[in-house]
Amino acid sequence: MAQVALALVLITGAALMARSVRHLWQVRPGFEAARPHI
Amino acid sequence: MRPRVLTFDIMLPRVRYASEQQVATYHDTLAGALQALPEIEVVSAANSTPLDGNDGCTAVFMEGRPLAGIDNPPCVDTPRVAPGYFDVLRIPVRGRAPDRSETGDSGAVVSEALARRLWPGEEAIGKGIRVNGDGPPYYRVIGVAGDVRRNGFEKPPAETVYFPIRSRDGAPLCGAPRAMRVVIRTRTANAGDVVPQVRPVLASLDPTVPMANVRILTDVVSESMAQSSFTTTLLMLAAFLAVVLSAVGLYGVIAYGVMSRQSELGVRLALGARPGVVRLMLVREVLLLVLAGLSIGTVAALSSTRWIAGLLYGVTPHDPATYVGVTAFLLGVGLVAGFVPAWRGSQVDPLIALRSE
Numbered sequence: 001m002a003q004v005a006l007a008l009v010l011i012t013g014a015a016l017m018a019r020s021v022r023h024l025w026q027v028r029p030g031f032e033a034a035r036p037h038i
Numbered sequence: 039m040r041p042r043v044l045t046f047d048i049m050l051p052r053v054r055y056a057s058e059q060q061v062a063t064y065h066d067t068l069a070g071a072l073q074a075l076p077e078i079e080v081v082s083a084a085n086s087t088p089l090d091g092n093d094g095c096t097a098v099f100m101e102g103r104p105l106a107g108i109d110n111p112p113c114v115d116t117p118r119v120a121p122g123y124f125d126v127l128r129i130p131v132r133g134r135a136p137d138r139s140e141t142g143d144s145g146a147v148v149s150e151a152l153a154r155r156l157w158p159g160e161e162a163i164g165k166g167i168r169v170n171g172d173g174p175p176y177y178r179v180i181g182v183a184g185d186v187r188r189n190g191f192e193k194p195p196a197e198t199v200y201f202p203i204r205s206r207d208g209a210p211l212c213g214a215p216r217a218m219r220v221v222i223r224t225r226t227a228n229a230g231d232v233v234p235q236v237r238p239v240l241a242s243l244d245p246t247v248p249m250a251n252v253r254i255l256t257d258v259v260s261e262s263m264a265q266s267s268f269t270t271t272l273l274m275l276a277a278f279l280a281v282v283l284s285a286v287g288l289y290g291v292i293a294y295g296v297m298s299r300q301s302e303l304g305v306r307l308a309l310g311a312r313p314g315v316v317r318l319m320l321v322r323e324v325l326l327l328v329l330a331g332l333s334i335g336t337v338a339a340l341s342s343t344r345w346i347a348g349l350l351y352g353v354t355p356h357d358p359a360t361y362v363g364v365t366a367f368l369l370g371v372g373l374v375a376g377f378v379p380a381w382r383g384s385q386v387d388p389l390i391a392l393r394s395e
Contacts, residue, residue: 003284004331004368005338010280011364012339013346014273016353019360021266023352029259030186030195031088032043032128 043126043221043255044229045087048240048247050216058214062203064243065120065218066138071239072222077232079223082122084200085215086115086188089262093189096212098199100156101166101176114152114197115188116169118215123200124183126223127255133163133181136202144202145180152197153182167199168209175208177201190262192351221255229254269349281371284331288375292324296383308388317384324376331372332365 055061069081086092095113121138124131124147136144146167153162166176185195205211224232233252240249296303306316343355353360 001327001331001334003280003287004328004372005335007277007280007284008332008335008364008368009339009342010273010277011368012335012360013343014270014277015360015364016343016350016355016357017266017270017273017346019353019357020349020351021263021270024191024263024266027187027191029088029191030129030184 041254041256042224042226042229044224044232044236044252045219045221045255045258046236046252047217047219047250048083049250050218050244051246052216054244055214055216058204058211061214061216061218062120065203065220068220068240068243069120069122069138071243072236075232075235075239077224077226077235079225080122080125081220081222082120082126083203083218083220084117084119084123085218086117087219087221087258088127088186088188089190089258090188090219093196096169099168099172099176101174103156104172112152112156112197114199116199116201116211118203118211118218119147119200120203120218123221124181126221127186129186130184131181132183133179135181135183143206144177144204146177146202147181147183147200148179149183149185149195149198151185151195152199153179155197169199169201170210170212175206177206177209219251266349266351269346281368284368285371285375288324288327288372289379291327292320292376293379293382295323296320296379299383300386303383303386304388304390307384307386313384317380320380320383321373321376324372324380328369328372328376332368335368336361336365 050061050064055064065083068083072078072081092115094115096116097113098116119136121136123129124135131147133147135147148156148162148167156162156167157165162179162182165179166174167179168176183198183200186198187193188196188198201211203215222229222232222236226232230252233249237249240247303316307313339361340356347355
């Protein structure tokens with residue numbers, strides 16, 4: 001039970017961060033710079 | 039898109055480059071020499087470039103609008119740029135950008151966001167702007183540049199006035215910009231390939247001016263994302279381990295429970311309970327365990343994700359879609375981990391189970 005709870009906390013954090021990074025990579029910087037894929 | 043922009047820093051010694059004119063002449067000469075190379079398309083320089091961590095600001099004054107009448111005096115980025123800067127970085131400019139062929143006083147270029155704020159509903163081109171005190175002469179706005187996220191992707195585009203290297207008489211800027219970042223747009227597939235050609239050109243102009251901090255603009259962009267990417271990688275690794283541990287743990291707990299209840303299950307099966315019913319009973323127990331864990335985990339996650347709220351962009355710490363997705367995933371993992379021992383428990387041979395009793 002505790003393991004499931006811990007897993008949920010960590011996966012939620014990782015998922016939120018991954019979504020943030022994906023949003024950041026979609027931002028147009030206003031200048032041209034080839035950006036590598038993550 | 040390919041990584042075609044090379045950047046490097048140079049620091050001109052004060053003894054030989056005391057005036058803005060000397061600095062401007064150096065950059066004109068450098069650009070001319072480098073642009074003679076077939077691999078190089080455009081060369082320019084600026085004392086502050088996007089994502090370089092320089093987020094200071096300077097108060098600007100507008101012609102005909104004393105600051106006393108403005109609620110929120112504009113404090114903006116004021117980089118000094120050499121001609122060609124907008125071409126190298128492919129920043130769109132409405133109006134015109136500074137040109138090497140022009141003689142006399144150069145104008146300034148303002149960003150769209152600043153133009154909207156300073157002259158709402160009016161044409162910014164032709165207006166006057168300056169720093170270091172109000173009053174004429176002003177720098178004429180000759181162009182409006184597209185907004186650039188100078189201070190990081192997570193921050194809004196910076197309000198910017200791009201000033202020339204050389205101040206105009208009576209409207210001094212902040213001294214001769216001897217520390218500059220040279221930006222080069224190359225024709226090669228990788229901008230780094232031109233470094234061996236650039237070094238001797240730089241040395242021939244002035245051997246006491248070395249190239250420093252040589253980078254491709256792509257790397258600058260990647261570095262600006264480094265903290266978020268690193269945190270995400272660490273969290274993903276920890277989350278993966280946690281999923282594996284919880285799956286193994288659930289499997290172990292249920293498998294142990296089934297083993298210790300083998301005789302009970304044997305009796306149930308001997309009395310006519312169908313394997314499917316026994317399986318369902320065991321899975322229900324797994325489900326209760328998982329749901330309890332998920333409930334505690336959800337409460338813990340809701341209160342702990344505020345620790346990473348400062349690192350989030352475009353998503354809230356309590357994003358419902360993320361919580362629903364993660365909960366469904368873990369529910370699936372728990373059920374799969376619990377189903378295997380439950381299935382084994384339902385396959386117990388009643389005779390063996392009773393004999394062992």
